[in-house]
Amino acid sequence: MCPTIIGRIHTRVATLVGPAILGLILSLATGKPGWIVLIGVLLLLGASLDSVVYPLILRYQPPWMTFILALGEFGLIYILANVLSLGLTPLQAIVFYWVSWSMAIITKIAVLPIASLTYLESSGEFRHAAWSIPPVQASLPILPDPAEAQAGSGPIVAEASGVHSAPLEHLPSPSGVH
Amino acid sequence: MSGPNSEAPELKIGVVGDGFGALTVYSTAVYLGFRPEEIGIFGPSKNPVTTYQQFAWNLGQTVLRSESESHFLPADWPTFAQLDAYSRRDLTPLLRSARRKFNPGVPEVLAEAAIVTAGLGYENRVYGRRVGWVVREPGNPPHFSIYDEESNLMARCRHAMIAIGHGPLSYPGVYAEAREDPQLADRVVQAYEPKRYHAGGRYVVVGSGIASINEWVNIVEAGGQCIALRRNAAPEDQDLNVPRCLFDGSGIDAFQGLSFDDRVAFLAKALKGTSPTRRNWTDTITVGKRNGQFEELFGNVSSINPGASGLSVTVKLLNGTETAPLDVTGITLGTGFIKSALSLPLLRRLIQSYDVPVEHERVSLKTNCGIPPLDRPDSRLCMMGLNANTVVPNGDTIAGLKYVARRFVGDVARAENLRYRSFPNRLGIQLRLARATSKALREIRKTEQLA
Numbered sequence: 124m125c126p127t128i129i130g131r132i133h134t135r136v137a138t139l140v141g142p143a144i145l146g147l148i149l150s151l152a153t154g155k156p157g158w159i160v161l162i163g164v165l166l167l168l169g170a171s172l173d174s175v176v177y178p179l180i181l182r183y184q185p186p187w188m189t190f191i192l193a194l195g196e197f198g199l200i201y202i203l204a205n206v207l208s209l210g211l212t213p214l215q216a217i218v219f220y221w222v223s224w225s226m227a228i229i230t231k232i233a234v235l236p237i238a239s240l241t242y243l244e245s246s247g248e249f250r251h252a253a254w255s256i257p258p259v260q261a262s263l264p265i266l267p268d269p270a271e272a273q274a275g276s277g278p279i280v281a282e283a284s285g286v287h288s289a290p291l292e293h294l295p296s297p298s299g300v301h
Numbered sequence: 302m303s304g305p306n307s308e309a310p311e312l313k314i315g316v317v318g319d320g321f322g323a324l325t326v327y328s329t330a331v332y333l334g335f336r337p338e339e340i341g342i343f344g345p346s347k348n349p350v351t352t353y354q355q356f357a358w359n360l361g362q363t364v365l366r367s368e369s370e371s372h373f374l375p376a377d378w379p380t381f382a383q384l385d386a387y388s389r390r391d392l393t394p395l396l397r398s399a400r401r402k403f404n405p406g407v408p409e410v411l412a413e414a415a416i417v418t419a420g421l422g423y424e425n426r427v428y429g430r431r432v433g434w435v436v437r438e439p440g441n442p443p444h445f446s447i448y449d450e451e452s453n454l455m456a457r458c459r460h461a462m463i464a465i466g467h468g469p470l471s472y473p474g475v476y477a478e479a480r481e482d483p484q485l486a487d488r489v490v491q492a493y494e495p496k497r498y499h500a501g502g503r504y505v506v507v508g509s510g511i512a513s514i515n516e517w518v519n520i521v522e523a524g525g526q527c528i529a530l531r532r533n534a535a536p537e538d539q540d541l542n543v544p545r546c547l548f549d550g551s552g553i554d555a556f557q558g559l560s561f562d563d564r565v566a567f568l569a570k571a572l573k574g575t576s577p578t579r580r581n582w583t584d585t586i587t588v589g590k591r592n593g594q595f596e597e598l599f600g601n602v603s604s605i606n607p608g609a610s611g612l613s614v615t616v617k618l619l620n621g622t623e624t625a626p627l628d629v630t631g632i633t634l635g636t637g638f639i640k641s642a643l644s645l646p647l648l649r650r651l652i653q654s655y656d657v658p659v660e661h662e663r664v665s666l667k668t669n670c671g672i673p674p675l676d677r678p679d680s681r682l683c684m685m686g687l688n689a690n691t692v693v694p695n696g697d698t699i700a701g702l703k704y705v706a707r708r709f710v711g712d713v714a715r716a717e718n719l720r721y722r723s724f725p726n727r728l729g730i731q732l733r734l735a736r737a738t739s740k741a742l743r744e745i746r747k748t749e750q751l752a
Binding site: 125185186187232233236237238240241242243244251252253254255256257258260 | 329332333370375376377378379398399400401552553554557558667668669670671700703704707708710711712714724727728731
């Protein structure tokens, strides 16, 4: 896949919904906000990497790269979790991270393509099944194409001056002054 | 044309054509929530893989050029590598897929197509005659009348997709003249035609795309000599029909941002003589070279005459010199199909009847693959396949067909206020088809991967 920045953000948010629910349940059950905060930190860290770092280094992202990125993010989140003192033991944080990552990757591989038929072919974005450029937004040439110029007159000129010219109603001058 | 016929069925979606494109539109529509009886397929064959199967057989093709995502289940999960790995309890397809070295086998992917065809009731929706005319009816609501080649009204449909595939096989220049000469005709064949190579024969293969390379290998394996005549000095090495990121929305967005002329020019450059690297092919050719069975020439055939061995052929080389007459058994052309829209009778009639704009012999499709001036938002007329690759660069691949089908059906769904299937319902369809495919894969001999 060649994800766009928006595609990366869409995917990141969608795949963290499951882990966020799990983190919320664990936080409520244990009274430790660290679980849900860890997911929040992961979301912020991921969104930063998705919008600033990954687009610079990865245009085409092969499937095996996902795991390499997960290892890198694991290192960064481990440092951040320590700095922020989330109230989780290292083992709890490590296990929760990899459980969350597994949930996220299953969501990405299996759930999102079923939920959105065009997810994969839209660079990871959740788009309507719509065309890249609707016809009303298609660009029109401002300058005439030289090939068209050599082709001679078109139907409008033919109507205006041809043997079968269409009658043209006498209308007021377009000038707003005279 | 015959007049209105109250017996003619009234459909929401009509697909003109009966191949891969028809199957992708049909499966996408059913998956999203259309009922089968709202869809009609117009073509003689109830089996959407017939044409492809014949071409693949003639080529000796065993694996698709496309990768794991290119297959016939309506949604993109599971991929074919995942299905293959699960079915055969073998992780190799997943490891290959991770390195982009997995290509679905032809027998496997055709088995899946057969399962989707039967599983979604495609065969029951085929109106078994070829379409001669598509007529825009302005009535309320606007629709199209579909007539067969004898001008009998087959059906009316609110929206239509033209999925008639490639034009005729291409025989450029001297090859067309040779095909007209009874003394030469049977010795100048297309890669996509049935053919047989003989040990000790000498064959010229024209072109450097996947079809040509298949033929190089077929000749060497049959014990013949192959003269590979390449018309470009340095073809691009590329596993897919277009550069990889063009398959994604971002690439297609960028492609569609170009003017029509620039898009045609880009395709001419990107699709020229691209060929994949295949480990086994390379081995065969290397051995063939060593044994004096394979040689490359860069140039174009300038004359073809009857000869002692069958044909006497001269080649004008790219350096400007000309070879002495070469005695060869036959010539195989990997020159593909005629891309001109005017080579397809149905399109030619549409162009003549409705002043459909044509540039460079291609229909100037709208950026939503609509055919001007007939297409309108409440009654769409679209085109897919090779004829639509000026909008979707990989339009003639399975991935490209899906891309167009999904957007066309999406437009129709919005115009018809479709009540979409729920997520569990979609998942149910997908899993049912995947399970059936998996069962079938277990009964098919695994096709050897070539990359």
